Amino acid sequence: EAQVTQNPRYLITVTGKKLTVTCSQNMNHEYMSWYRQDPGLGLRQIYYSMNVEVTDKGDVPEGYKVSRKEKRNFPLILESPSPNQTSLYFCASSPRGGSTDTQYFGPGTRLTVL
Amino acid sequence: AQSVTQLGSHVSVSEGALVLLRCNYSSSVPPYLFWYVQYPNQGLQLLLKYTTGATLVKGINGFEAEFKKSETSFHLTKPSAHMSDAAEYFCAVSDSDSWGKLQFGAGTQVVVTP
Numbered sequence: 001e002a003q004v005t006q007n008p009r010y011l012i013t014v015t016g017k018k019l020t021v022t023c024s025q026n027m028n029h030e031y032m033s034w035y036r037q038d039p040g041l042g043l044r045q046i047y048y049s050m051n052v053e054v055t056d057k058g059d060v061p062e063g064y065k066v067s068r069k070e071k072r073n074f075p076l077i078l079e080s081p082s083p084n085q086t087s088l089y090f091c092a093s094s095p096r097g098g099s100t101d102t103q104y105f106g107p108g109t110r111l112t113v114l
Numbered sequence: 115a116q117s118v119t120q121l122g123s124h125v126s127v128s129e130g131a132l133v134l135l136r137c138n139y140s141s142s143v144p145p146y147l148f149w150y151v152q153y154p155n156q157g158l159q160l161l162l163k164y165t166t167g168a169t170l171v172k173g174i175n176g177f178e179a180e181f182k183k184s185e186t187s188f189h190l191t192k193p194s195a196h197m198s199d200a201a202e203y204f205c206a207v208s209d210s211d212s213w214g215k216l217q218f219g220a221g222t223q224v225v226v227t228p
Contacts, residue, residue, distance in 0.1 A: 004157070042118075042204060042218035042220045043204065043216075092157075092158075099146050099208040099213060100165040100208075102163065103158075103160075105157030107156055108156075108157055
């Protein structure tokens with residue numbers, strides 16, 4: 001089944017404790033992206049990647065890191081999480097990242113930073 | 115720069131009644147427009163999209179939307195609501211200048227009452 005998977009689905013952590021949220025897709029997509037969803041703000045893009053070893057900042061990149069060493073994986077790293085990073089995070093992928101491409105979303109990771 | 119405005123953060127409709135969700139956009143170049151749906155505890159999935167051609171676009175689950183350039187709108191409709199339509203709906207815009215980038219609206223939560 002074609003899908004985007006994220007792990008973990010739920011995570012509660014404390015301020016300053018480094019964490020990684022994994023994202024993997026099995027559709028051989030070139031483009032991958034991370035979003036955060038907050039009430040009343042919709043989805044905001046954190047980082048995106050057009051292909052292996054090619055990443056760029058989205059609208060809200062502060063406090064986050066990403067890497068794209070393999071085509072299928074695009075982990076999101078929070079090196080020193082803070083409470084304002086409590087949010088619902090989504091990974092997405094699309095075939096080439098074209099403006100008309102449909103993006104395919106993972107199930108989400110709900111992160112709480114205490 | 116693009117932006118999307120969704121009128122109404124919450125909409126309540128009766129089962130069998132018309133569903134109308136409003137979306138207005140701004141874009142300095144011709145836009146590509148999307149509606150995504152998020153069911154509880156799931157990721158987003160594409161309902162429909164407008165890229166070029168026919169301005170009335172049909173999507174899954176009986177939804178359709180019409181691109182009206184003069185009104186900068188892309189409202190989503192469904193003639194008869196079903197209980198399973200209860201979800202959050204997001205309008206999003208991209209354009210030829212925004213490779214890989216989707217700008218989302220704040221979302222509209224739809225409640226369907228018996």
